[in-house]
Amino acid sequence: ETGVTQSPTHLIKTRGQQVTLRCSSQSGHNTVSWYQQALGQGPQFIFQYYREEENGRGNFPPRFSGLQFPNYSSELNVNALELDDSALYLCASSLGGLAGASGEQYFGPGTRLTVT
C-alpha cells in the first residue's frame, strides 16, 4: 500500500457529461501527478501540481483540468466527455520542487472511467 487513495473506484458516464476524480496524496508529499492509461497501453502524463500550481502538462486538451488543495490532495476534472476518455486514471504523489526532482512516485489504485 502506498498511502495514496483515489475515489471513486469505478465510474460510468455518458458522452458529453463532466466528471471529477479525486486523489489524496501520501503524507508529506507536496506534488501530485495525473496519468491516463488506456487499455493495453502505458500511462500517459496529463499534468502535475506542485504546491497548488500546475507544474507541467502533457498533450491533453484544456477540457482536462485540475486542482490541488492546501492539504495537497487533488482533483482531475474532465469536461465534455468523449468515448476515448474511457481509461484508468492514476494519480501519483511525490516529494518534488520547482527544479523538478524526478524521483520515484507513489501511485494510487486508480479510477476506472467508462464513457458510453
Next chain:
Amino acid sequence: SQQGEEDPQALSIQEGENATMNCSYKTSINNLQWYRQNSGRGLVHLILIRSNEREKHSGRLRVTLDTSKKSSSLLITASRAADTASYFCATGDTGTASKLTFGTGTRLQVTL
C-alpha cells in the same frame, strides 16, 4: 505519446527461471524507473536508476542503463508466480516538470 518500446511485449516463463525485459527510450533523461502493475490497478515502484549510474540491484532485481544506446534492462532472478504482472519502464524528464514518460510495458506470466 510513449517514450519508447519495451521488449518483449509478453514473456512466459516457469517459476525459478530468470526474466529479462528491455526498454528503449528516445530523449535525454534524468533517471529511469521500473514499475509493476497487477491486473490493471495502481503501479508499484520497483527501482530507480539515475542517468549517471550503470547498474543497480534491489533484492532479486537487477537494472542496467546504457545512456549511449538509450536503453535499459530489468532482470528478475529466480522468478515466482507472484511476479506475474505487467512491467513498465518510465523515464524521468530533465526539464522543470518531474513527469514520467512510460513505455508500452511487458506482460510477464510465471507458471508453476
